[in-house]
Amino acid sequence: MTEKPFSQKEKLIFAWGDVFGGGSQAMIGVLYLIFLTDIIGINPALAATAILISKVWDAISDPLMGVISDNTRTRFGRRRPYIFFGGIFVMVSYLLMWFPMGSGIGELTKAIFAVSTYLFYSTIATVVMVPYSSLSAEITTDTKQRNSTNLIRLIISTASSAICTLVPTLILEQFKAGAFGIDVFYIVVGIGFGVFFALPLLLIGLFTRERGILPTEKSTFTFKTFAKPLKVKAFRGLVYMYLCQSISMDILSAGIIFFTTYVLITGSSTVFLGIFIGIQLLLFPLINYLVNKIDKKKIYYYGLPLAILSFLAVGLYPSNWPIFGAYVLTALTALGFAGAQLMSWIIFPDAVDAGELILGERPTGSFSGVMTFIRKTSSAIAIWIFGIMLALSGYVKPTDLNPTPIQPTSAVWGIRLSMTLSFAILMTIGYIVSRRFVLTKKLSDDISILLEKQEKQETLNDQESLRKKEIESLIR
Secondary structure, eight states, X not given: OOOOOOOHHHHHHHHHTHHHHHHHHHHHHHHHHHIIIIIIOOOHHHHHHHHHHHHHHHHHHHHHHHHHHXXXXXXXXXXXXXXXXXXXXXXXXXXXXXXXXXXXXXXXXXXXXXXXXXXXXXXXXXXXXXXXXXXXXXXXXXXXXXXXXXXXXXXXXXXXXHHHHHHHHHHHHHHHTTSSOHHXXXXXXXXXXXXXXXXXXXXXXXXXXXXXXXXXXXXOOOHHHHHGGGGOHHHHHHHHHHHHHHHHHHHHHHXXXXXXXXXXXXXXXXXXXXXXXXXXXXXXXXXXXXXXXXXXXXXXXXXXXXXXXXXXXXXTOOTTSOXXXXXXXXXXXXXXXXXXXXXXXXXXXXXXXXXXXXXXXXXXXXXXXXXXXHHHHHHHHHHHHHHHHHHHTTOOOOOSSOSSOOOOXXXXXXXXXXXXXXXHHHHHXXXXXXXXXXXXXXXXXXXXXXXXXXXXXXXXXXXXXXXXXXXXXXXX
């Protein structure tokens, strides 16, 4: 491992890597289900099942990749080789996943192709993102620099989410309106975005460094190894908070185009998503100021009551009312949700620090793998339920003769309730959990001091030993 100073250039290159983490996930979340139903022509229940199968494998592979990454030893580090070579295959996976199959192909064949290509993409995403997430806790050993780096990373991730949500939805709207054919759709979505996501990953592999002390012993993948991070109370709390926020966002993203196309017919999904993401970007300077001033968990939960009430109002908004009101409610939802959306991965290094204090080792890849495993499994089930509810509620998929069918009342209410109730329930749980989250700013600062002394093999005085016991009793 190199001990070269952590430079501003390296910080920006590393942060740029979350173009893929934020952008690709957002793009697939908002576009892929409706791509399968309305462009490829697969029944929503079958399409959602295809996504479920792929995401379950994606989740299973995450903890495996975490252990593999932790145990890798090369002169280029244990994370960067996977990020670099994974970046190359990201382009290949995008070429396959968005390939437009014609109407002459059977529905089952299309579903099998969708499963196969999404499985390939999911594997590559795991190979890239588990090491990348682990590297977020190892790119520098300085706590303030790490907070700053991860905040810039999240700014870039959110900006990428904006681009990769707004541009594809605009392209979809124009395609469905007949402005261009499927070939243009594929060139932009399948080829253009594949290159867009791959480039920063290649640069990370070439120009960043890994810092920290490597464990002397390698770990093996067992259930005990996988579950080890869950022994840490502080990490379990973070997982619950992350689950509530990320699944809510996944369901919102998957449903918003259906909502604007078939429920609020006069609205634009591009405008809805643009407002939602734009508000979050505007709040970054405030969050950047607060993140080193107050408890991070407070940033997570302060705005959630506003977000919950506002989004319930969006979901129940009458279709014959002026669309401007729905846009205002969306802005209020984003205002209340921004803290929860941004905090999970900023808190992550603090939870890993807590784990190191408790466990006596720092298997960051395993922590990252557990986070993504639990999140992706739950997300897969949530999106599958959304697709099943569409099918059961009588959703009418488009055809060449009827590209934008009028949905029955049952399908309209299925879309409304699938989005709003899930968001309200999950974020209410997130609010309760975050209020009880044990990692305060003072606790995290004290843990960092104790770990620094531990790394330097310095003997703790009586007061420090007592404080360590107190902290362990809180976070274990």
